[in-house]
Amino acid sequence: MAQEDMRVGDAERQAAADRLKVALEEGRLELNEYDERLQRAYAAKTYGELDGLTADLPGVIPAQRAQVVPQPDREAPLGTSGMEEMRKPSGPPWLASYAGVVVVCVIVWALSSLASGEFIYFWPGWMLIPLVFGVIGRRASRRR
Numbered sequence: 001m002a003q004e005d006m007r008v009g010d011a012e013r014q015a016a017a018d019r020l021k022v023a024l025e026e027g028r029l030e031l032n033e034y035d036e037r038l039q040r041a042y043a044a045k046t047y048g049e050l051d052g053l054t055a056d057l058p059g060v061i062p063a064q065r066a067q068v069v070p071q072p073d074r075e076a077p078l079g080t081s082g083m084e085e086m087r088k089p090s091g092p093p094w095l096a097s098y099a100g101v102v103v104v105c106v107i108v109w110a111l112s113s114l115a116s117g118e119f120i121y122f123w124p125g126w127m128l129i130p131l132v133f134g135v136i137g138r139r140a141s142r143r144r
Contacts, residue, residue: 004048016041016050023057098134102127 017038024034037053044050105124113120 004046004051006047007045008047008050012047012050013042013044016044016053019054019057023054028057099131102131 020029020034020037020041023029024031029037041050041053044053102124105127109120109122109124
């Protein structure tokens with residue numbers, strides 16, 4: 001029996017799905033084509049069916065092996081290679097989005113105050129408390 005006629009298992013289907021995902025992330029596949037091939041990968045029963053899904057893709061580079069190239073216009077401080085800056089934690093991912101929510105709430109409060117013609121209780125102040133603690137915690141973690 002030829003290998004292309006042999007049945008595949010879940011591990012082989014998952015490996016093909018992972019390869020398709022990498023191809024999507026690299027821009028080799030469009031989203032609808034990725035979705036179609038992914039459905040076919042999970043429905044595949046033989047190696048031949050799986051091989052047909054990735055046969056037209058050139059050597060796919062796994063995403064975890066892609067290297068980050070530092071921007072040439074950014075200069076590293078004297079005495080450093082620039083790697084220290086790349087290793088710095090960017091902080092909690094929720095901090096920037098939460099700050100945006102606080103800004104929107106302050107704008108809503110300001111428009112409400114202007115529309116009513118009087119100074120309304122500054123309720124967005126309560127939302128500032130976690131934001132301030134997040135910023136303080138981020139600065140404290142940078143000093144360590």
